[in-house]
Amino acid sequence: MTCPPCTHDCEQGKACPAKSKQAIKNLESQEPVAWGVFEGNLHDMFFTQEEAQEMARLKGSHAEVKPLYTRARGEQA
Numbered sequence: 001m002t003c004p005p006c007t008h009d010c011e012q013g014k015a016c017p018a019k020s021k022q023a024i025k026n027l028e029s030q031e032p033v034a035w036g037v038f039e040g041n042l043h044d045m046f047f048t049q050e051e052a053q054e055m056a057r058l059k060g061s062h063a064e065v066k067p068l069y070t071r072a073r074g075e076q077a
Helices: 017-028 049-059
Strands: 034-039 042-046 064-068
Touching: 034 049, 042 049, 049 064
Parallel strands: none
Antiparallel strands: 034 042, 034 064
8 A cells, every 4th residue: 555645555554654754844834823932841832933932041951942833624644
């Protein structure tokens, strides 16, 4: 069974690494809906990148700012 966008025989379905990479690439081509400040397993969400960067600066060197994306309803990763 070949599953798009795979070019190899794939029996992994949704767990297929090629599908996951393509889904991430599609999401990252969009504008982020918000920005997250991640610190270990904890995260806070902010609506602007500047707010997130300021909070990360206040939290210290272990905090990381990452964009947050959304999928269209019914779209599979």
